Amino acid sequence: MLARQRQAMILDEARRTGAVRVSDLVDRLGVSDMTVRRDLDVLASRGLVEKVYGGATTVTTMSTHEPGFEAKSVRQRAQKEAIAAAAAALIRPGTAIGMSAGTTTWTLARALGPIPGLTVVTNSIRVADVLRGSGEPDRTVVLTGGVRTPSDALVGPVAVQSLRSLHLDIVFLGVHGMADGPGFTTPNLTESETDRALVEAGRKLVVLADHTKWGMVGISTIADLTEADVVVSDDGLAEDARGVLREHAGELVIAQVDSPAGAHE
Secondary structure (H helix, E strand, O other): OOHHHHHHHHHHHHHHHOEEEHHHHHHHHOOOHHHHHHHHHHHHHOOOEEEEOOEEEEOOOOOOOOOOHHHHHOOOHHHHHHHHHHHHOOOOOOOEEEEOOOHHHHHHHHHOOOOOOOEEEEOEHHHHHHHHOOOOOOOEEEEOOOEEOOOOEEEOHHHHHHHHOOOEEEEEEEOOEEEOOOEEEEOOHHHHHHHHHHHHHEEEEEEEOOHHHEOOOOOEEEEOHHHOOEEEEEOOOOHHHHHHHHHHOOOEEEEOOOOOOOEEO
């Protein structure tokens, strides 16, 4: 079993029970005490668990807590790159796409490469900067107005109004969390309204969310799971989560971190 697979299992167990013990993980995973402790160190460094004597507990995340862009950009880099590559394969030349704010959509912007004739509408300052710096002469980038958030999104009435008059082929949505019931959520009330306007502007909705987003719930719902035509996640996504997404979303694409072409389910 690869280290990232062990760590995904440890995180899933911690989120399910609230805490994990090193001794229990040694028995369950069939690895040494030191290996488990190294895995916990990795998870703790990413802010996903808090180490305690003999094990670790989950980090309590308030539904209104919104980390800044820099803090989020260092998390799950390999997973986000794999997701971005799989998502980029869904884009045809000459289409009009929407991209929400977030580090996963920012990674997608960097992965678009020379896809010709794209028109990209975004409320993300970071995404717009990447696309404008790409040097593609036939690419049109439209940045909405609005009030800036900690994740460098432009939100509020100005952004909503500009999106309501648009008609996009595909919308790529990054989310704070996804769960059965609450759906796709964000910790920012104003951003959720803007993201809903972006979703409504698109004929097809593609949600980009790495496996750590499963089970996280922000204060406001952007869209139900059933509204997603495609969900692109990574191979660390737990099997029970895959089952829920297969049942409710139109299609689930699992991006393989070592081979990011993606597997359609």
